[in-house]
Amino acid sequence: MKYERLAKDIVQNIGGEENVTNLVHCATRLRFNLKDNHLPDKEKLTSLEGVLTVVESGGQFQVVIGNDVAHVYQEIMKTSKLGTGNSASEDADKPKEKILSTIFAVISGSLSPLLPAMAGAGILKAFLTLFTTFGWVSAESGTYLILAAAANAVFYFLPIFLGVSASIKFGANPYVGGVIGAALMEPNFTGLLANGDTSSFLGIPVVLMDYSSTVFPVFVAIWIFSYVEKYLKKVIHKELQTFLVPLLSLAIIVPLTAMIFGPFGVYIGNAIADSINYLMGVSGLLTGAVIGGLIFFLVVFGLHWGIIPIVLANLTNGNDPILAMWAASNFAMAGVALGVFLKSKEKSLKSIAGSSTLSLLLAGVSEPTVYGILLRYKRTIPFVIIAGAIGGAINGGFHTYATAFVFQNIFSIGAFEPVGYYLIGIAVAMGIGLILTILFGYLNKKDVAVTEPSEVTPNVENKAVQPEASVRFTDGLPILKKEVLVSPLIGEVKSLTEVPDPAFAEGAMGKGIAVIPSVGQAFSPVNGTIGTVLKSGHAVIIMSENGAEILIHIGINTVQLKGQYFTPRVKAGDQVNKGDLLIDFDLRKIKEAGYNPITPIIISNASKYLDVIETTKSSVLAQDNLLTLVV
Incomplete structure (x- = not known):
């Protein structure tokens, strides 16, 4: 694929560089924030070779590429001025968005750049769990401890990385944002916890928290920082801004984070996590069925990003049940894709279904299946809902949970406990998805025969054999x-x-x-x-x-x-x-x-x-x- 040509065509049909205020990418999508969402030519974008579809959701204009998204993103950054900061947000030109859309846009834009590192580290943690379980590596050995450091670093120091990425999203200095996150991890600050859970700043009480692996406190702190920085740049002479704006920003935001934003963010995260755990306690079966059956729709619209901070908050407290229930949906989709692969006689569709199945099983990436199969053959969507709900109910009912943030695939199985029940849940979800597809097929009646009410009844004997579509x-x-x-x-x-x-x-x-x-x-x-x-x-x-x-x-x-x-x-x-x-x-x-x-x-x-x-x-x-x- 000529990524350079595709990159230029996407930018052109998105309304040009001047219409872009921010661009990030996740595992399969280019996620644009635009000044005017009416400018993109959706028809031309969708018809581009290499584009699966376009989605408007969460305040973003999303171009779904698939597994090649990183290459296309790099070409856009290389061939345009979007990577130089020239397209930085201009508040006067930004469209007014709904609060919920803005929240989703901030979460996805901040976490998207970190996903590859988090996914890789999560799978490494899963492998380490397997290695120690089977006695291949001792948990006290230097080998284990070095690999554990690599696996844990991105999560432990998440406030620093989020400080950088969230600052970019809010249009603030990313390095100062990183320092704000790092201040919460600095030994002098964390050492205060050794003397109790309270301290003081200028005589004002400070409730101390462990901010390692936290998400919400940094989001709140960087959001406030972005406004403070803009204000300081307006009132401070340009010649003094280089050192005075960062100085005052740190002196204001870090203490406020320790006193207000940090505890507030932790309480929000814990409240949401406690709510999920409460629902699990009331009925793990029902909670699992709802998440496993319906999370597919959040993925379609890119709204699943709103769940990731909750997952990370749960993991901060030890483990997370959401990823286990979510996994049922992924494996249900893998079962449907495998069923289409086995049932289809078209070489092109078999190739798409086969690669989509492997993408889910080996990488935990669902977009190729969602846009390549499920939305094309809508008959299969109920199969995913049913299979995901049953698998999710099993995982929820047996209280399975994730011990690390991972993409749900065969390599991350070791990150879930109890692993036996988890295997049952995902196997049932995949099996039901496969069986339903085999039994009921993926084609609607309109796909099998061409009919016209009362007038057109094709002559089946004369009807030519349909050639296979080429891909x-x-x-x-x-x-x-x-x-x-x-x-x-x-x-x-x-x-x-x-x-x-x-x-x-x-x-x-x-x-x-x-x-x-x-x-x-x-x-x-x-x-x-x-x-x-x-x-x-x-x-x-x-x-x-x-x-x-x-x-x-x-x-x-x-x-x-x-x-x-x-x-x-x-x-x-x-x-x-x-x-x-x-x-x-x-x-x-x-x-x-x-x-x-x-x-x-x-x-x-x-x-x-x-x-x-x-x-x-x-x-x-x-x-x-x-x-x-x-x-």
Whole structure:
């Protein structure tokens, strides 16, 4: 994949560099904060080769890339000025966001850069647990202690790392932010705990806390720091800002954090963690079922970031039950993806399903499955909910928990206790997801056969075998491909919702577009095979070389003309090329007979595609681009 070209196209269609106030990435998504969320061209972004989809959530405009996101992010930073601070936030230009959206944006933007380090360290902790359990390494050995230092460092010193990343998110000096976090870990400060849990600052009582691995205190402190720094820069002469702004910021924020922000943040984190634990105590089964069954929807919209600080707060107190219940959803998705892999006969879909299964099992990354399978084949979503809920209920009922922050995959199994019950929970979730997919399939009826109410019943005997859609691969990973359909007609473009027939207007027949013809000829929009030509001659079904099933239906209720004024030029089974004449029709006489000539062009198997993108033109000539199918 040419990451440089994709990076430039994304920035261009996001509204340009000047529209970006901040950009970070997580495991699979580019997460933009934009000045104007109306500027991005969603259709063009979604149609780009290498883009899975776009999502607006949590105050962010998210471009879902998949496993190649880091490469695309690096190219954006390299080929634009976004990495130089030139696109730093300008408060006057920022759109006003809802409080909840802002909170999610801050959490995700601050934690995203730390996820790779946290995930790697978490798996290392899981391996160390396995090594000591089987007696391969002694917990007192130098080998263990050195590796344990590597595994624990990012969590123990989390306030420092968050101080840096949160400052970047808030537009403050990241190094001063890091120092604020480090002050909470400095030996002079932590040494105060040896004399009790209280101290004083200028005679004011200070409640002492252990801030290692904490999240909320730093978020609060850096949020206040960002405003203090802006104010100081306004009132201090520019020549003195270099040392005076950091000096006063530290002298103000660190004591306030120790006295107010720190304890307040700890209390918030503990209150949320205690609430989760209370629900677990009331009914672990119910709590596990809710989290395991419904967290999929949070992942779809990128709102799962709001849970991570709660997980980290739980781990600060010893262990966390949420990751164990969450794991059931991941393994349920892996089961569904494996089921699609085993059941599908299409090489392209098998490749996508296979790589998605491995992505979940080996890395714990769910986005390829979510956007590559579940949202394309929505029939599978209930399978994930059911399997995740049952697996989550098992893990919740047996009170399984995580001992470290990890991505839930096969390598992190050692980070969960009791490991036996955890294995049962994830195995059941994956097994149920697999079995439901095998038994009930992943295709809806519209994916299996093309039908039209009361009018179009394709001739199954004459229907050509659908070719397999093609997907290219880079480094073993699927890259989305688009298929462009040209207009079969000359005329005025209309939305399907404007077609005076509910079967078309409400999308029951599939996605597509409509054209009011000005010339009485219909041409092939693709290279492919004629599946069905209606006896009345008013409609034709074509299977493209890449597997799209296209219905061209000339006029509304024109079947009642019983073939009058229509002259088909092809028959079922014919091979056609783009632009070949399909049907001649007498447009003037059809209108005089009282029939509306508006012509829906429908993708009958639209559920197989990630998106069906309509042209933005108001009128088209034959062979103008009309629809883009994103595979």
